[in-house]
Amino acid sequence: MITLNDRSDGVTRAQTSLPALGVALVLLTVVTGLGVAMADTAIAGADRTPDERRVAATIADRLVAADGPLAARSNVLNQSRVDDFDQSALEQNAPPASEYAVSIELADEEIARSGTVHDGTRISRLVVVESRESRTLTPDLATTDAVTLPRRSARATVTIDPPSGTTVWTVRANDRVVLHNRSGLDGSYEVSLVPYETTELRFQRAGRLESGNVTIGYDAPQSTKETLVVTVDV
Structure with a gap:
């Protein structure tokens, strides 16, 4: 038999449970919303990363190619071309840079950028950076007919000023x-x-040559290994 007090206790318990149920529903809504937001972010990141990686790899491959805007030959960069490289050259030689935010770094120094890169995807390439230094050699040809120049010298300026009675x-x-x-x-x-x-270089001559009668100007190559980094942020 249910008494009046029993009914009262049941109503009281039901009323007490309502706020707890409301809190639970609010928490469930918040957790569900956070879950959906995180899932959307993950999906967006997953969709974005392959695109960034593809673009970054394409630009990196273009910059180190033998016919690229920076290269002296494949994977060897010309320091003079690196020094002249800027946003305009980047967008001209790598069209995706006109659509995406792109940063180009060499030896931890940014050499060109288009747009603002906040994070993005990084692609690295190991390269050799080659520069040339002008040098002058004055060989002593009094006892020899030849002088040796270093490898990778592409041209030389040979100045011959023979003394009287000598012909080269x-x-x-x-x-x-x-x-x-x-x-x-x-x-x-x-x-x-x-x-x-x-x-x-070997000199065929008749007569004597002294030091100073022949001078040779040439570009001496200098090379360092560096890392080229392309960062793309869509």
């Missing part, structure tokens, strides 16, 4: 004749060299 008529670079005048060479001459081999 041929200059060879290894096995190639690069200068010849049977009447005699006298003056400055531009000589093309093979940059992938050590070059020996």
